Amino acid sequence: AQSVTQLGSHVSVSEGALVLLRCNYSSSVPPYLFWYVQYPNQGLQLLLKYTTGATLVKGINGFEAEFKKSETSFHLTKPSAHMSDAAEYFCAVRRSGGSNYKLTFGKGTLLTVNP
Amino acid sequence: NAGVTQTPKFQVLKTGQSMTLQCAQDMNHEYMSWYRQDPGMGLRLIHYSVGAGITDQGEVPNGYNVSRSTTEDFPLRLLSAAPSQTSVYFCASSYSMGGNTGELFFGEGSRLTVL
Numbered sequence: 680a681q682s683v684t685q686l687g688s689h690v691s692v693s694e695g696a697l698v699l700l701r702c703n704y705s706s707s708v709p710p711y712l713f714w715y716v717q718y719p720n721q722g723l724q725l726l727l728k729y730t731t732g733a734t735l736v737k738g739i740n741g742f743e744a745e746f747k748k749s750e751t752s753f754h755l756t757k758p759s760a761h762m763s764d765a766a767e768y769f770c771a772v773r774r775s776g777g778s779n780y781k782l783t784f785g786k787g788t789l790l791t792v793n794p
Numbered sequence: 795n796a797g798v799t800q801t802p803k804f805q806v807l808k809t810g811q812s813m814t815l816q817c818a819q820d821m822n823h824e825y826m827s828w829y830r831q832d833p834g835m836g837l838r839l840i841h842y843s844v845g846a847g848i849t850d851q852g853e854v855p856n857g858y859n860v861s862r863s864t865t866e867d868f869p870l871r872l873l874s875a876a877p878s879q880t881s882v883y884f885c886a887s888s889y890s891m892g893g894n895t896g897e898l899f900f901g902e903g904s905r906l907t908v909l
Contacts, residue, residue: 688834711896722798722884722900723837769836773896780825780844780888780896781852786836 681706681772685785693793698742698757700788702770705751712753713771713782714744723769729753730775740764765792796820800885800901807875807908815870815904817885825888825896826868830854830881831903837884843868875908882906 686701704710711730715723727738734746740763744755753770770785801816819826827842829852839852843862857879859871868887872879882905886898 713897715900720903722902723886723898724900725897728897781827781839781842782886782896782898783839784829784837786834 681710681774681783683770683772683783683785685768685770685788687788688786689789689791691791691793692760694762695759698755698760698764698790700755700768700770700790702744702753702755702785703751704753704770704772706772706774709775710772711775712744712746713773714738714742714753714755715769715771715784717767717769717787719766726755726768760790760792762792762794765790798885798887798899798901800883800904802904803902804905805907807872807906809875809877809908811875813872813875815872815883815885815906817868817870817901818866819868819885819887819899820866821887821889821899822865823887823889823899824865826862827852827886827888827898828858828860828868828870829884829886831884832881840870840883872906875906877908880906880908 682705684703713728714726717723729746737743742757767787771782773782798819824845828840829837838854841860843849885901
């Protein structure tokens with residue numbers, strides 16, 4: 680079974696500061712990892728994903744994440760926060776390969792950006 | 795391209811009433827799923843389907859029923875609504891052909907209140 684732990688249900692940063700949202704996963708097989716963003720009263724939108732290959736993945740809106748197998752982590756970063764980044768962020772995991780497409784989500788991290 | 799369409803967007807029910815949340819996708823995705831989102835709980839999988847005529851239970855299936863008669867549609871039925879089913883419901887779909895990473899595409903959500 681897979682599971683995801685997002686450290687910090689609420690992160691607050693100043694505009695222009697580094698954004699770091701933490702995600703640790705548990706998986707018995709090599710995982711596929713995802714970060715989704717949810718703006719108020721909207722559905723979830725994919726930010727980026729790791730499947731195979733390069734462990735540093737770049738996504739939309741200047742976000743990136745690094746897959747670290749030894750630390751079972753997939754932290755999301757952005758060098759400089761913008762007011763428009765305020766949203767809830769979800770890390771998710773699924774098994775690689777096979778026909779199991781179920782995504783398991785973390786509980787989410789609400790990002791607040793202060794002017 | 796409409797993507798994943800959910801109706802209704804808002805619904806208020808009384809305890810004991812039944813209703814159906816509709817979900818349709820026009821991307822020819824084989825995999826479809828329903829999640830519920832509650833504050834501090836992230837997204838939890840209710841039911842999913844890997845193709846027409848095939849459904850299975852997720853993490854929190856009790857009180858919900860699904861069917862998949864076509865590739866496009868995946869309705870979620872509440873049999874006898876309870877206040878604990880007050881939530882935001884998301885339908886999500888994905889390709890499930892071999893080698894695909896299973897990225898989920900989400901609808902905009904259906905907000906249900908049970909009084």
